Amino acid sequence: MHRGGRQFYETSLETPVGKRHVLVRNSLYRDEDGNAAGIIGIALDITDRKLAEVAATRVRDDLEAGIARHADELRETNSRLTAEVAERQRIEVQLRRSTLFLESVLNAIQDGICVLAPDMTVIKVNKAMMPPAAGGIFPFPSFFSYPSRTNKASPEAIRPEASR
Secondary structure (H helix, E strand, O other): OOOOOEEEEEEEEEEOOEEEEEEEEEEEEEOOOOOEEEEEEEEEEOHHHHHHHHHHHHHHHHHHHHHHHHHHHHHHHHHHHHHHHHHHHHHHHHHHHHHHHHHHHHHHOOOOOEEEOOOOOEEEEOHHHOOHHHOOOOOOOHHHHOOOOOOOOOHHHHOHHHHO
């Protein structure tokens, strides 16, 4: 300070109302001959700012901890979902293989097979049950072999001679 500089520093003071944080700024005051004539100083109470900084730090730390916790949860969820997707893909492959196998077995049977739902809707027919134009030997009307869910098989379609 005696070289004519300035001082800036923070300090804490115990007061009757509790601990206070202050920012101190001092400058050397010189007379007209350049000799040190005194010190000019200002003490600014920054207690509220310090408390706000501590609170902001606490909030930031809490947020970072929450983000880390959520990141861990997301990693666990992602890992679980990845395993679930892999399991579903494995099951889909097995299902496709089983379906192809059952289709080939059903179509290898020389007798006509028709699978009906309880409401008499045709669910599946084997190749032998298809009409001759489609490679099968079934002589009945083609609507019986390929009805939609709304075009139900009727007893007349099952016994075509009854409808003639």
